[in-house]
Amino acid sequence: MRAVVQRVRKAGVEVSGETVGEIGPGLVVFLGVGREDSPADNDYLAAKIAGLRIFEDGAGLMNLSVQESGGQILCISQFTLYGDCRKGRRPGFSAAAPPEQAEKLYDHFCRSLKSYGLTVATGKFQENMRILVDNDGPVTILLDSKKQF
Numbered sequence: 001m002r003a004v005v006q007r008v009r010k011a012g013v014e015v016s017g018e019t020v021g022e023i024g025p026g027l028v029v030f031l032g033v034g035r036e037d038s039p040a041d042n043d044y045l046a047a048k049i050a051g052l053r054i055f056e057d058g059a060g061l062m063n064l065s066v067q068e069s070g071g072q073i074l075c076i077s078q079f080t081l082y083g084d085c086r087k088g089r090r091p092g093f094s095a096a097a098p099p100e101q102a103e104k105l106y107d108h109f110c111r112s113l114k115s116y117g118l119t120v121a122t123g124k125f126q127e128n129m130r131i132l133v134d135n136d137g138p139v140t141i142l143l144d145s146k147k148q149f
Contacts, residue, residue, distance in 0.1 A: 002034070002145075003030065006030075008026060013074060021122050023074045031075060033096070034096060043112060044148055045109065051065045075110050075113065
């Protein structure tokens with residue numbers, strides 16, 4: 001499972017011109033689900049993101065998590081994080097999970113984040129979305145559940 005995590009001042013997601021999710025200060029998480037991913041990958045990433053200390057404390061140091069800062073999360077499913085560009089100029093997506101598997105793990109991931117007491121907004125799975133992000137920092141972190149050791 002792969003995630004691109006961005007610290008934001010605010011963010012929103014639109015589908016067909018309608019806002020379907022929005023947050024204030026917090027994190028935008030672009031989540032890619034791979035064919036080999038399981039609930040264990042999901043649980044690892046949710047715990048890592050909930051506790052990731054990338055928010056500033058009173059001294060201006062990145063010492064606070066999204067939980068501690070009172071931030072929210074906007075979670076967007078993004079299979080293109082499994083794009084393989086090693087050959088040719090068109091990415092291949094064979095390592096991405098099929099939609100049925102990906103949707104189940106994406107939903108589980110969002111529930112896992114909520115279990116940490118976080119407010120989680122989402123886009124719509126398998127829809128063309130417009131993501132509006134007001135980056136803070138910018139702070140962008142790449143996470144991969146297969147690279148935890």
